[in-house]
Amino acid sequence: MSYFFIFPFLLVGSPTPLFYVHNNDLQSHEVAVEVFDSHNKSIFKETYELAPEEHIAQPKSSWLLLRWSMPWSKGKYTYWAEGVYEFKVILDGEITNTYRTLPHPWNSVIIDIDEANDSNSQICIKEITV
Secondary structure, three states: OHHHHHHHHHHHOOOOOOEEEEEOOOOOEEEEEEEEOOOOOEEEEEEEEEOOOOEEEEOOOHHHHHHHHOOEEOOEEOOOOOOOEEEEEEEOOOEEEEEEEOOOOOEEEEEEEOOOOOOOOOEEEEEEEO
16 A cells, blocks of 8 residues: 555655746736636635746645545546546636646646737646656
């Protein structure tokens, strides 16, 4: 049992944050982030006020790390988490963007706010995995 809990941390290192938010714009922004599990249940919701060039990193809770580290679920083997999780981002109460991912302890969602973004939106969401 300890193999599933300790070995990955020794091999890869400590878990990465749940998400990062980077305000690359020249003005302040209000960013609301809500995370939904595979059953569309909200498991995290927070609003941040970010100054120009400010960034934050939201750590994963112990509960999520334990849940995503258990390979056994309902008597069968599953990969980290059951189903896809959705990250919903609201910028200044108006612009909304979503990102869906299969989470585990060593991936993070990156939310970039930039007025000069290539797309039509100020929000660019991507993922990094260690």
